[in-house]
Amino acid sequence: MPIPRRGRGTLLMAAVTGAVVTATIAVTGTANAATTLGASAAQTGRYFGAAIAAGRLGDSTYTRILNTEFNSVTPENEMKWDATEPSQGRFTYTNGDRILNQGLSNGSKVRGHALLWHNQEPGWAQSMSGTALRNAAINHVTQVATHYRGKIYAWDVVNEAFADGSSGGRRDSNLQRTGNDWIEAAFRAARAADPAAKLCYNDYNTDGVNAKSTGVYNMVRDFKSRGVPIDCVGFQSHLGTGIPGDYQANLQRFAALGVDVQITELDVAQGGNQANIYATVTRACLAVSRCTGITVWGIRDSDSWRTGENPLLFDNSGNKKAAYTSVLNALNAGGTTNPTTPPVTTPPVTTPPVTTPPVTTPPPSGAGCTATVSLNTWTGGYVATVRVTAGATALNGWTVTVPLPSGDVVTGAWSSTNSATTGNVAFRNVDYNGQVAAGASTEFGFQANGAGPSATPVCQAG
Numbered sequence: 375m376p377i378p379r380r381g382r383g384t385l386l387m388a389a390v391t392g393a394v395v396t397a398t399i400a401v402t403g404t405a406n407a408a409t410t411l412g413a414s415a416a417q418t419g420r421y422f423g424a425a426i427a428a429g430r431l432g433d434s435t436y437t438r439i440l441n442t443e444f445n446s447v448t449p450e451n452e453m454k455w456d457a458t459e460p461s462q463g464r465f466t467y468t469n470g471d472r473i474l475n476q477g478l479s480n481g482s483k484v485r486g487h488a489l490l491w492h493n494q495e496p497g498w499a500q501s502m503s504g505t506a507l508r509n510a511a512i513n514h515v516t517q518v519a520t521h522y523r524g525k526i527y528a529w530d531v532v533n534e535a536f537a538d539g540s541s542g543g544r545r546d547s548n549l550q551r552t553g554n555d556w557i558e559a560a561f562r563a564a565r566a567a568d569p570a571a572k573l574c575y576n577d578y579n580t581d582g583v584n585a586k587s588t589g590v591y592n593m594v595r596d597f598k599s600r601g602v603p604i605d606c607v608g609f610q611s612h613l614g615t616g617i618p619g620d621y622q623a624n625l626q627r628f629a630a631l632g633v634d635v636q637i638t639e640l641d642v643a644q645g646g647n648q649a650n651i652y653a654t655v656t657r658a659c660l661a662v663s664r665c666t667g668i669t670v671w672g673i674r675d676s677d678s679w680r681t682g683e684n685p686l687l688f689d690n691s692g693n694k695k696a697a698y699t700s701v702l703n704a705l706n707a708g709g710t711t712n713p714t715t716p717p718v719t720t721p722p723v724t725t726p727p728v729t730t731p732p733v734t735t736p737p738p739s740g741a742g743c744t745a746t747v748s749l750n751t752w753t754g755g756y757v758a759t760v761r762v763t764a765g766a767t768a769l770n771g772w773t774v775t776v777p778l779p780s781g782d783v784v785t786g787a788w789s790s791t792n793s794a795t796t797g798n799v800a801f802r803n804v805d806y807n808g809q810v811a812a813g814a815s816t817e818f819g820f821q822a823n824g825a826g827p828s829a830t831p832v833c834q835a836g
């Protein structure tokens with residue numbers, strides 16, 4: 375939820391008086407309004423980028439806007455597998471290098487996109503499977519990440535590997551059929567080839583809390599717990615005429631896992647709400663300290679892959695649209711300060727979230743369930759992750775009641791619905807996580823203002 379103006383002022387005072395505990399929650403003022411997207415985002419330690427195409431770099435209107443407004447670039451197609459390895463073992467970097475050099479010469483970050491994706495596989499890879507494909511894919515990751523070693527801010531190591539819909543599972547593809555561990559193998563190869571780059575998982579339709587984003591969330595949590603190198607999650611945010619109400623809470627729950635989050639391919643269908651939706655996305659990123667930047671998927675409407683939807687910040691002639699102004703104003707209004715990470719660090723450091731020991735209910739003697747709560751706190755707020763564990767009998771629905779101290783207010787929840795926002799708040803399962811096998815666990819979470827629960831949560835089956 376965006377920090378309201380009054381809240382910003384309060385936090386600023388707290389920062390000045392030294393009351394803010396974590397460095398990541400300091401808040402900038404609004405005195406020096408910047409006049410470009412990149413400069414304005416930089417005021418809070420973030421970037422504002424665009425996807426660009428090598429074929430358009432000869433267009434002077436395009437490059438004028440690019441060089442003036444943006445301080446990060448992503449190649450729209452030029453670093454994909456079909457572009458960089460058109461035949462097996464023959465690597466072509468001409469257009470990828472043009473994007474890289476355009477970005478570096480302008481002092482911009484460069485986001486690498488994308489090392490492995492089931493789409494835009496070169497033809498030779500499309501017809502492969504099994505060990506041969508796995509080896510070819512990992513070799514591709516190693517070769518391309520090595521070519522760009524030390525120059526890429528963040529790589530989309532794997533793109534769009536989760537299925538749409540309610541399964542929360544992986545998308546079928548020839549890569550997936552090489553074994554469920556193909557994603558972690560790719561991340562390990564990327565880390566070995568370029569230890570300085572942040573390594574991201576990137577997907578679409580993960581912009582709110584839903585089964586797909588929860589599938590990704592569970593993978594990231596698993597990777598973090600097993601030491602698989604992952605530093606960031608990209609939320610593409612190809613939006614229509616609406617935006618999920620839990621957009622910010624979704625970013626926050628990923629950030630609470632100890633990864634950066636980035637808005638990687640933002641575009642919004644033109645309609646009555648376009649400017650508002652752009653501003654809402656911008657404010658959400660600014661409110662999450664680990665949201666390191668925003669990339670729009672193209673510059674002018676005429677550059678967009680969404681022909682006829684006019685989803686970008688500049689019109690066909692390169693004029694600024696209302697959506698541009700709303701983004702700039704939102705950036706200039708400030709937000710949490712992102713802990714800036716130098717583009718080249720070896721190895722990249724990820725900061726674990728601040729956690730407090732879990733508050734536990736006694737283990738169930740038979741049927742029923744238990745709940746434990748872990749908190750990621752900051753001054754004035756927290757994200758709670760609640761683990762629900764079934765007893766000796768499988769659960770077919772559950773409710774966890776969390777007693778909140780006076781003054782605590784729930785501002786968003788995921789993987790559950792809450793009955794109230796204050797006091798004894800009952801969180802009920804949603805359709806995809808109500809059934810839990812005997813002894814197994816599921817998780818939900820919520821974000822709240824306040825100090826956090828200290829009393830024991832109560833889990834009830836049914």
Ligand code: G3I
Pocket residue numbers: 450451493494533578610639679
């Ligand atoms: O360059 C050829 C051109 O020579 C040929 O005449 C023409 C005929 O169709 O095709 C041109 O290539 C097209 C390419 O874009 C460059 O314009 C491809 O057909 C077309 O498939 C390709 O589309 C790209 C799409 O990914 C492919 O899936 C879009 O530009 C690109 O914006 C889009 O980006 C993806 C992200 O990578 C991942 N997330 C979703 C996003 C939108 O689909």
